Amino acid sequence: MSQLDTFGELGERRRPLVTLIMPESWQPVGIDGLEPNASAALMHEGNAAVVAGPGAGKTELLAQRAAYLLQTGICPWPQRILAISFKRDAAANLGRRVTSRVPEHASRFVSMTFDAFTKSLVDRFASALPASWAMHDGYKIDFPTERNVEGFLANIGPAAPLDIRADVMRIRATKFIASTVGGWDLPIEMPDSEAGDATEYAALQWWRARYLGRAPAELDFVMINRLAELLVRSAPQLRRALRITYPYIFVDEFQDTTSAQFSFLASVFADGPMVTAVGDSKQRIMGWAGALPHALKRFAQKFDATSFPLMWNFRSSAGLVQMQHVIATHLEPSTAPAISKTDADLDGNPAEVWTFSSVNREAAFIAEWIATDIAKSGRRPADFALLARQKIATFEARFRIELARYGIQVRNDDELVDTIRLQDLLKHEVARLILGLLRLADQPRGLPTVWQEVLNTLYRVHGAAGDEVAQRRVGDDLTAVTTAMRSWLASNPSTSTSAREILEQLLSLLDVGALHRYVRTTMPDEALRTVIRAFWARLDKVLPNSASWADVLEKFECADAVVLLTAHRSKGLEYHTVFFMGLDDDQWWAHGRDPVESTSTFFVGVSRAAQRVILTTTSPHARTGRIATFFELLDEAAVPEFDRG
Known part of the structure; x- marks a missing residue:
């Protein structure tokens, strides 16, 4: 059997025992229902271009489509669904969502990044490249x-x-x-x-x-993409194997597709598997990285796809949706108004502009305002986000000091931890596994959600999905690991133990070889040692002055904190109240280079809010500067402005 032929060996060794549902009897899993266009899209039998604006529930739509295809047997065992995302956290989030909806079918849902998928093909099948492009002595990643x-x-x-x-x-x-x-x-x-x-x-x-x-x-990953496309184009048997393995393809955030990625998709999957592309051109914020203009329209033409616009907004209240529509129509005049499905919980304005005389006054006022709002409403610090276009680190010190006066923590998700941004580390599957194991060891009861997440991850690491015997073995091993680690933590207090010691102890209890193979297979753009090193660095930072292991783990994740992040990093997230800071020429210095993409970034930032967005500036010339258009849009949306001193 050739190397290429092995790709077609699908599924588990033993077919799992599951009961299929007739398509006409299928109902959404874990939710009350979907909007009509979403229901039509998830049951569509051809290629689909789903236009999903902010808060439309695109992750849920894809999870429900996966449930529909798998539970009804339309995607038959042992074939799989391939979901491609552009960010690791988005891929992991979609994978977790599908696992929670249809755990019995989770092993047949493959969710990974574009870069990871193309790299896995090159790593496995480089020997099949045409002679002119034969690779000698491997390669190294270089940016x-x-x-x-x-x-x-x-x-x-x-x-x-x-x-x-x-x-x-x-x-x-x-x-x-x-x-x-x-x-x-x-x-x-x-x-x-x-x-x-x-x-x-x-x-x-x-x-x-x-x-x-x-x-x-x-x-770099663009070159890897080009090699993967050449590989599939020049090796018809590999192309056939991919199409047999993955008869259904999901592509998330399609507006950020580059010409290389679009070319790859067309080479591999056009006129074959059914492709569902989800995106929103108004949120195209990766043009600087080569994102194609009008990518969804190009997809609809090339793949002969039916378009399904989603009209419901499950995130933002009606007042915010109306304000967002003003910006949306500036980007795309034909945009239809979205329909808010969220009740407002505020008596005041859903959107305001605040001006300040200085950056110190801005930090002091906002910190006091957040503390007062938390005291009155019972909201948590994690309900608030501090966003900026860029240079987010310039805000951190001031807000950390001012919020600390009220006992409120700040977490800078853009902070670099070794070689990984904090946001990426906290969402990384391996980091979540390690953190989950430590939590289970420190607190033996009361963490059923953490237990289930860790268990599901270990099922994937050990290939135990669909195999009851293997799953029992993994469950027994998890019990043994947490018991041994609990005893170790009790004998090694956090006040006298190093980050290296605790990681070495935990890893000694795990099958690191299996973990390494899993990371290499599912996250080829990431090495296990990279994640471990970043985890170590974060642990080393929070260990000092921690009173207990519970305190260490809380500080590591810092979940109950006001989040500080860039508009780009806020994509796909939502908060009760968003402060979009830095409406000035300094933050938006590149607006003139690409005003459309810049306005899309502005649109992404303001649409993260569920109930309230407050836009701030310390520049007296902001209204007449580079982003004067933003203020014109806010005026058109009747957003009031207040001088906060």
Whole structure:
């Protein structure tokens, strides 16, 4: 049997015993119901382009579609559903949602990032690449800087053939990798050295410098994507195996699809499996990374997909939805008004603009306001978010000091922990597993949700899904690990134990080999040691001055805190009250370069709020500066402005 043939070995060794439901009898799982367009989309038999605005419940829609396909047997055992997301936390969140809805079918739902999926293909089947593109001595991941690209373009420009030299020298370094390298399909046969146009010439020189002339090769994820596309295109048996394995494909956040990713999807899945793409062009905030304009429209045309606009908003109150609609129609004039399905719980304005005389006054006033609101309403610090376009670290020190006066913590989700952002670490499946195990060891009772999450993760790590015998064994092992770890924690107080000691002890009780294989298979863009190192760094930071292991774990996660994060990192999240700070030229200095994407970022930020959004500025010239249009939109939406001193 060839290496490619092994891809078609589907499913578990033993078929799980599940009862199928007739399609006409199927009902949504775990929720009361869906809006009519969502129901139609999840039961649609062809390709579907689902336009899902803020708060539309796109994750739930995809989870329910997975439940429908798996529970009815429309996606028959042992075939699987492949869900592709652009962020690791989004992929993990969708996977957890499906597991909670249909745990008996969870092993047949594969949720991973685009980069992880394409890298897994290259890692497994690189030997099947065409001879011209054969890989020698493997590769290493390398992320060239803009300065690296500028130097490369400066070198190849003067050497380009005369008839295309001017075009080559006009290529911008900022978009070169995403648009030029990502926009060129690798030919099966190596082209002649004299390329036909500037794109082909520049892209080929890049490949010669970093791949064909390197041992090991130096690849970024755009290049890995191009190799995966070439691999599937040149190996029909692999393409057939992928289509047999995954007859149903979900693609989340489709508005952020790059030309390379779109090309890959078309090569592998067009005219084959049924593809459900979900996105919203008004939330296209990754243009700087090569996101295609009008990606959903392109998908609908290329895949002959039926469009399903979702009209319900399950997140924001009616007042906020009306304000969001003003911004939405500025981005897309044809946007239909969304319908709020959330009751307002405030008597005051759902949106306001606050102006301040200084950044210190801003931090002091907002901190006091949050503390007062918590005292009056019973809300928690985690119900509040402090957002900014960028440079979020400049806000942290001031707000940490001011909120501490009221006993309120701040968590900066943009903080770099070793090599991983805190938000990514706290949502990482391996980090959640380790943290969950420590919580179960420290608190033996009262954590059924944590127990179930840890157990489900271990089922996946050990390939036990659908195998009752294996699941019992994993459950017994989990009991043994938590019992042993509980005894160790009791003998090693947090006040005298290092982060290294506790991690070494816990890992000694686990099958690290199985964990390593699981991470390598499901998260190929991440090494286990990277996550462990970041976990260690975070643990090392919170250990000092912690009175107990429970205190350590609470500080590690810092769940009950006001969250500080960028608008980009807020994507997909929601909070009761959002403070969108920094409405000024300093935060929005690049607005003029791409006002559409900048306005989309603004739209994403204000639409994170469920009940209230407060926009702040300390600049007296904000209304007449780069983002004067934002203030015009807020005025059109009748958002009142208050001088807070």
